Amino acid sequence: MNWWNSIKNYYTQIGEHYQVDPLLFVGIHVIATPLFAATVAWIVYNKKQRKSLLLPSLVAVFIFNAASIYLIVFGKDIPFYIYAIVGTSAVVSGYFTFRKVKKKVSEVR
Numbered sequence: 001m002n003w004w005n006s007i008k009n010y011y012t013q014i015g016e017h018y019q020v021d022p023l024l025f026v027g028i029h030v031i032a033t034p035l036f037a038a039t040v041a042w043i044v045y046n047k048k049q050r051k052s053l054l055l056p057s058l059v060a061v062f063i064f065n066a067a068s069i070y071l072i073v074f075g076k077d078i079p080f081y082i083y084a085i086v087g088t089s090a091v092v093s094g095y096f097t098f099r100k101v102k103k104k105v106s107e108v109r
Helices: 002-018 022-048 054-064 066-072 080-108
Strands: none
Touching: 002 022, 002 080, 022 054, 022 080, 054 066, 054 080, 066 080
């Protein structure tokens, strides 16, 4: 359990330093995962029904980036490189997610 304490201490220290609740930050990640999967299913459903993909796509982007949004909005004294990491991470992971969703949607045809 030493690794668990190390992880917990890391998030606690980071949370205190940037004045965000580490439990809330991790909780957002945990809750966002199944919600994101549900929005992907929503996108596929809308594609099957020939409905607009705009709203479910926007919801998916928001859910996917919810923890980062929380950090940026409520964090204090966050250095610039954190913004760069969050932005780069959002773009790269968003790209791969887009490819995966596009593949699922193309299978619907």
